[in-house]
């Protein structure tokens with residue numbers, strides 16, 4: 001069977017060359033005489049895999065020296081508890097922008113440990129925009145300010161960051177990490193589940209400014225302490241060894257085949273423009289998000305007719321464009337066009353949509 005164009009929101013498409021490299025090395029990695037899956041995480045061969053993965057990530061994102069990179073498990077969702085347990089220990093209050101389901105989950109989880117001040121919300125319109133952030137509502141004593149940089153389900157993104165002064169900015173970048181250049185020094189903590197832009201599920205990456213480490217609440221479970229993971233080089237216990245190895249291959253692909261994050265950003269902008277331009281001129285399909293808030297990674301769209309939406313998703317799938325059904329909470333369609341979705345995939349999708357539109361007038 002041929003590979004399809006996979007528009008899944010996550011786990012999602014991985015570059016074919018990465019999969020082929022993994023396949024070639026699956027049974028015997030280098031001269032180790034065994035698969036990476038079978039290796040002790042304490043072996044020198046594995047140590048160099050995790051070290052290279054970290055070095056690549058540091059290089060690609062230009063991560064300053066005073067930040068640590070942690071390779072964890074538990075998904076981005078575990079961070080919703082881990083972050084307040086480790087960071088909300090000064091005033092016991094945090095600020096949060098409520099821009100979707102993931103921010104809402106972060107809010108609910110943090111509320112168990114601290115007071116959450118929702119500075120703005122776009123819930124009134126099904127999170128289809130990024131709300132105006134009014135600085136007078138920010139708490140200067142907040143322990144951190146939480147945003148979800150790219151809202152995977154609703155297809156919105158923060159085009160500008162909140163100006164929260166000395167309050168550490170915490171960003172959920174699960175669905176946009178490595179998709180565009182960022183200035184890591186503007187953040188206190190960045191976290192991301194790997195399964196959208198970095199590799200397979202099972203790995204969660206945390207990039208944290210060192211001065212924020214070691215201030216956890218006393219009741220924090222050992223496995224939820226950033227200092228424990230930092231002091232043990234992400235090997236306090238067995239890390240998700242194989243997922244980290246695939247992440248390394250993805251980062252090598254990004255560096256060597258794409259040319260780095262700036263080059264990736266350019267391609268991502270071209271990809272998104274192709275689809276948005278068509279959506280804006282189509283008489284059948286329309287984007288649900290407008291203007292500057294539009295995501296480059298997740299593009300939701302509708303026809304306005306549920307039966308037609310269903311017919312489109314079915315026809316698309318039959319033609320090799322899969323996982324275009326929108327999230328169950330919003331309906332319609334959503335094309336997730338992460339880093340590994342080639343521009344040819346987006347072009348082919350737009351051509352298919354044009355054909356569908358012409359045939360179903």
Ligand SMILES: *Cc1c(COP(=O)(O)O)cnc(C)c1O
Pocket residue numbers: 010074075076077078102148150151152172173174175193194196
């Ligand atoms: C996918 C996603 C999550 C959840 O990730 P898990 O690894 O499944 O916990 C959280 N936040 C955002 C923005 C996501 O896209």
